[in-house]
Amino acid sequence: xxxxxxxxxxxxSVCQVPVAEGKSVQQTVDxxxxxxxxxxxxxQGNFWVDCETYQATGNATGQPTKxxxxxxxxxxxxxxxxxxxxxxxxxxxxxxDVLMVKLKSHFQNAKGHKVESRGTxxxxxxxxxxxxxxxxxxxxxxxSVEVEYCACVIPGDCWNLMKEFMQSFLGSSTPELPAVFTSxxxxxxxxxxxxxxxxxxxxxxxxxxxxxxxxxxxxR
Amino acid sequence: MSQNLAKLAQRIDFDQSSDSEQDGPxxxxxxxxxxxEPEEDEGAxxxxxxxxxxxxxxxxxxxxxxxxxxxxxxxxxxxxKKYMALDPVSQDPSVTKTPQVFQLISKKKxxxxxxxxxxxxxxxxxxxxAENQEQRRQRDFNSELxxxxxxxxxxxxxxxxLGDLSYRSAGxxxxxxxxxxxxxxxxxxxxKKVPDDYCPLSVQIPSDLEGxxxxxxxxxxxxxxxxxLGTVSLFRRQPKAKPASQTxxxxxxxxxxxxxxxxxxxxxxxxxxxxxxxxxxxxVKNQIISQPFPGLQLxxxxxxxxxxxxxxxxxxxxxxxxxxxxxxxxxxHQLIREFHKQTLSSVVMPHPASAPFGHKRLRLxxxxxxxxxxxxxxxxxxxxxxxxIKQAKHIFLxxxxxxxxxxxxxxxxxxxxxxxxxxxxxxxxxxxxVLITSQGYEQICKSIQLQLNIGVExxxxxxxxxxxxxxxxxxxELQDFLLSQMSQHQVHAVQQLAKxxxxxxxxxxxxxxxxxxxxxxxxxAITVTSPNGxxxxxxxxxxxxxxxxxxxxxxxxxxxxxxxDVLQDARWTHLRGPYKEVHWSRMEGRNFVYxxxxxxxxxxxxx
Numbered sequence: 001x002x003x004x005x006x007x008x009x010x011x012x013s014v015c016q017v018p019v020a021e022g023k024s025v026q027q028t029v030d031x032x033x034x035x036x037x038x039x040x041x042x043x044q045g046n047f048w049v050d051c052e053t054y055q056a057t058g059n060a061t062g063q064p065t066k067x068x069x070x071x072x073x074x075x076x077x078x079x080x081x082x083x084x085x086x087x088x089x090x091x092x093x094x095x096x097d098v099l100m101v102k103l104k105s106h107f108q109n110a111k112g113h114k115v116e117s118r119g120t121x122x123x124x125x126x127x128x129x130x131x132x133x134x135x136x137x138x139x140x141x142x143x144s145v146e147v148e149y150c151a152c153v154i155p156g157d158c159w160n161l162m163k164e165f166m167q168s169f170l171g172s173s174t175p176e177l178p179a180v181f182t183s184x185x186x187x188x189x190x191x192x193x194x195x196x197x198x199x200x201x202x203x204x205x206x207x208x209x210x211x212x213x214x215x216x217x218x219x220r
Numbered sequence: 221m222s223q224n225l226a227k228l229a230q231r232i233d234f235d236q237s238s239d240s241e242q243d244g245p246x247x248x249x250x251x252x253x254x255x256x257e258p259e260e261d262e263g264a265x266x267x268x269x270x271x272x273x274x275x276x277x278x279x280x281x282x283x284x285x286x287x288x289x290x291x292x293x294x295x296x297x298x299x300x301k302k303y304m305a306l307d308p309v310s311q312d313p314s315v316t317k318t319p320q321v322f323q324l325i326s327k328k329k330x331x332x333x334x335x336x337x338x339x340x341x342x343x344x345x346x347x348x349x350a351e352n353q354e355q356r357r358q359r360d361f362n363s364e365l366x367x368x369x370x371x372x373x374x375x376x377x378x379x380x381x382l383g384d385l386s387y388r389s390a391g392x393x394x395x396x397x398x399x400x401x402x403x404x405x406x407x408x409x410x411x412k413k414v415p416d417d418y419c420p421l422s423v424q425i426p427s428d429l430e431g432x433x434x435x436x437x438x439x440x441x442x443x444x445x446x447x448x449l450g451t452v453s454l455f456r457r458q459p460k461a462k463p464a465s466q467t468x469x470x471x472x473x474x475x476x477x478x479x480x481x482x483x484x485x486x487x488x489x490x491x492x493x494x495x496x497x498x499x500x501x502x503x504v505k506n507q508i509i510s511q512p513f514p515g516l517q518l519x520x521x522x523x524x525x526x527x528x529x530x531x532x533x534x535x536x537x538x539x540x541x542x543x544x545x546x547x548x549x550x551x552x553h554q555l556i557r558e559f560h561k562q563t564l565s566s567v568v569m570p571h572p573a574s575a576p577f578g579h580k581r582l583r584l585x586x587x588x589x590x591x592x593x594x595x596x597x598x599x600x601x602x603x604x605x606x607x608x609i610k611q612a613k614h615i616f617l618x619x620x621x622x623x624x625x626x627x628x629x630x631x632x633x634x635x636x637x638x639x640x641x642x643x644x645x646x647x648x649x650x651x652x653x654v655l656i657t658s659q660g661y662e663q664i665c666k667s668i669q670l671q672l673n674i675g676v677e678x679x680x681x682x683x684x685x686x687x688x689x690x691x692x693x694x695x696x697e698l699q700d701f702l703l704s705q706m707s708q709h710q711v712h713a714v715q716q717l718a719k720x721x722x723x724x725x726x727x728x729x730x731x732x733x734x735x736x737x738x739x740x741x742x743x744x745a746i747t748v749t750s751p752n753g754x755x756x757x758x759x760x761x762x763x764x765x766x767x768x769x770x771x772x773x774x775x776x777x778x779x780x781x782x783x784x785d786v787l788q789d790a791r792w793t794h795l796r797g798p799y800k801e802v803h804w805s806r807m808e809g810r811n812f813v814y815x816x817x818x819x820x821x822x823x824x825x826x827x
Binding site for chain 2 (some may be wrong): 001076077078079081091092093094095096211
């Protein structure tokens, strides 16, 4: 049941939208929703992405503890993804969580570090836009926007189109090409994996966590 | 000579009687005595030759005379009955001396011994017969049990033999236990006559599975009264045999059928309640009602007759026996069996202990990160009720299409409409090829050929010229479409006929924008001109307005045209002039194309 496979995914870009000046997270999210609806997108339910952190025990002193992240995505409801930061990733069945419980002695769950992003899902022709509120220990920390272009799996072919689309409703917060795509051996023209989506989310969640560390209660 | 005579005379035996026949054997017995007598007499005669040869004769005669006299005297005395009476001589007493009592007793004794022997033998026979019968009954029971075991699953619980008639081992998940008990029926009185349907083995089925059941699927016009629901009479004619006397296999099969019908109905009603649809399904008592099409009602009911209540409900629906769609009932049975098989199929079993039940591809969903679309394509999304409703819709649509085509074909003779139904169908799709032709001109006018694909809710029409039209389930749409095609056919026929006859097509339009507006489709028109250009025929045909045929004559034949100064040359009179309408209904010919051919022939002058 636990194996690494290559799977066909769609081209996804995840970015973080900064909270608007003087507005709360919820208000910014509502603004984005309105913009999308004006564009002509249709609401298609909800989504969630979450990430749990596991600390590897039993390491020799001096070496930084390796953190294992186990993530779930509502788009692939029967899978669990496990990845190290910048390292290898693994796609497995939902039973992987149970396996992690059994591996309690080797990987300890850092319960306070669970990050999740929940929100609504919009569909605009071939695009899927997911706007979610990133929350850590039930306090909203930021906004994540995931844009998915369902018709293509090669980022090199559709990045420009996606950027243009994002510009239409994100405006200035349009991100640059995600590092995940450029860091691959074949470059931009390798087919996309669901791991890439998850790495992007991991990056985003990492940023959100760091924000917590840096600025205390500044971000509301 | 006298010596001879004397010898002969001595030979006469006076003891012998005259009737020799009766005393034949006596004579024979006396012969050996008589023989030694003449020898003795001859010896005596030889000894005394001096005696008178007739002496012995005389003595014998004298003796006979004496005896006769005595006899005569006795008889005469007897006659007087005064001094002598006749008394019968008693029979030999020594022979009859043993008394009858002894005879009786001895006979009785001998009979008694004989009887005893016979009785003993009979007793032995009886005993052996009884043993045989008992053994046979036991063997019968055992052989019946063996037969039962070869067809049904049995197990022994204590001293009871229980069996399983549910479909659980075939993959069903219905919670009914389905246990039946095997009863030994061997305590039969041997003296009484064994009934014809005696079986040493009988089964006792659970009380709620008694009787017989079937699922009735029918499509009716919607009943306006909601209160009527659930009171549909559901029993068909009772089977003739009494349930108590049926053999075990019939009983078990009937009980299993009842169980299957119950399972089907439970599954259907569960889905009817759970699944959200636009028009909710109504579940009332043992009937599920849903609306496949507006104005139509599909009712699925579980008809369970237990056999005791025979005349409890009269059936008012007996008048519509063909209301029951047997095909759908059969399909329901097949679908539930398919569902059973799926829980046991090799796609599902064997499966790892940690994996849940389901398609084995689903186990890959995790590692392969399948998204929701892929997962839903693997999982069965349609339940039993949805499937059967779709099938019912298709059946209804198909029968209504057939009826529409048939009514049109019988109503309209020209042009003719032919339907060739495909033999190979799907539960959700059938197809029919509709040809519109004119009688006698099938080879020429075959441009209208339609392929109708009848689906669940729509009919897709593929035209020969490549157009694809989707018609809804409304009957009127199909009828209107076919009528418009028939009108177009006439005009197409003129076009083809013109080719054959050598006439030239000047203009042709499938949808004419001039003239009165048709409510069904559009009118079509064609203009053809004769080979020498003198005459022109113009045809306009519409589904409602019918056909209008006009002929254009050359100017020379028109009498109303005034002579004008402008056209002085005689050759201008060869041009075509005014139009004249043809009284088409009075034209000779059995159909439109025939009439047209005649008209064309009439307008083509002989060379």
